[in-house]
Amino acid sequence: MSRLIFAFVFFPFLCVGQSLPKSADTVFLGADTIVLFEDKTWEYMHALNFNGVMCDEMRNSIEGTNLVVDWQNDVTFNYDNDMRALTDSIWICSIDSLHSGFAIPCPAPITSEFKMRGKKFHYGIDLDLKTGDTVLCAFDGIVRYSKYNGAGFGYLTVVRHYNGLETYYAHLSKLFTKPNQRINAGEAIGLGGNTGRSYGDHLHFEIRYFHNPIDPEHIIDFEKGELRDENLIIHKKLFDYRKIDGSKRKFAQAKNKTPEQIAEEIKQSKERKYHTVKRGDSLYAMALKYDTSVNKICSLNGISDTKILNIGEKLRIR
Ligand SMILES: [Zn+2]
Known part of the structure; x- marks a missing residue:
């Protein structure tokens, strides 16, 4: 040929x-x-027919979950993966030895937080830049989306990182990258602007995991210009936006976690065990089989000991 x-x-x-x-x-x-x-x-x-799995670490981190990985250059996000249905925590690293770079997208004050804004939720943060200011890629990755978005983002670049997180840079005035291109932390994504549904120069910055937004301030301390922690525990509460009110208290909690507490959370999530109910199963038989008690199983699953078990139902044992 x-x-x-x-x-x-x-x-x-x-x-x-x-x-x-x-x-x-x-x-x-x-x-x-x-x-x-x-x-x-x-x-x-980058790899033709790329399936969106960035590396073995990313594959391993989601093993055992039902998360579906995709790679689409024309879609900003979808909610095919419902993160609120996560049963276990997922442990990822915001940076690791292979991809250790990190950069603040632009050194500017936050003008709008991740929170309800009027009737709509604001799924990112706004950084107060001027049109023409350079916007940097936060972590190493591959550009998934880079073009004008008519739905409100204006000129938008989305980069997928090696842990599965994606960062969104919106309302840009100029794009420097193309889809499927590798990019490193600190390299220029484009120039800041005021394109799309934007009223004044700013960078709208989002972090998403399998298309579901996470508060960027949960991961990055924008005031200090550094990462809050190299460990990042992904759990369903991060995606329960109805419960996100004032963000300050939440950061205080995240900041105050010691490395030992994080290690314990990871250990607990790995030690969890589930049983899929089969014909003839009873809570008593399950308690015997797994050397635990009916009460323990009931409290882990928030059920009563008179509950009728359904075949195929998944119950937490440990
Ligand atoms: Zn915004």
């Missing part, structure tokens, strides 16, 4: 809506590809 045909067959998204320069050569680097064009420009294409 000629290389030109190869480029058109395997890179259809390069061919839509723009006149494509002729490809001169294609270089394969593992799963990635670099296409060189006759006009001396080039495109770095």
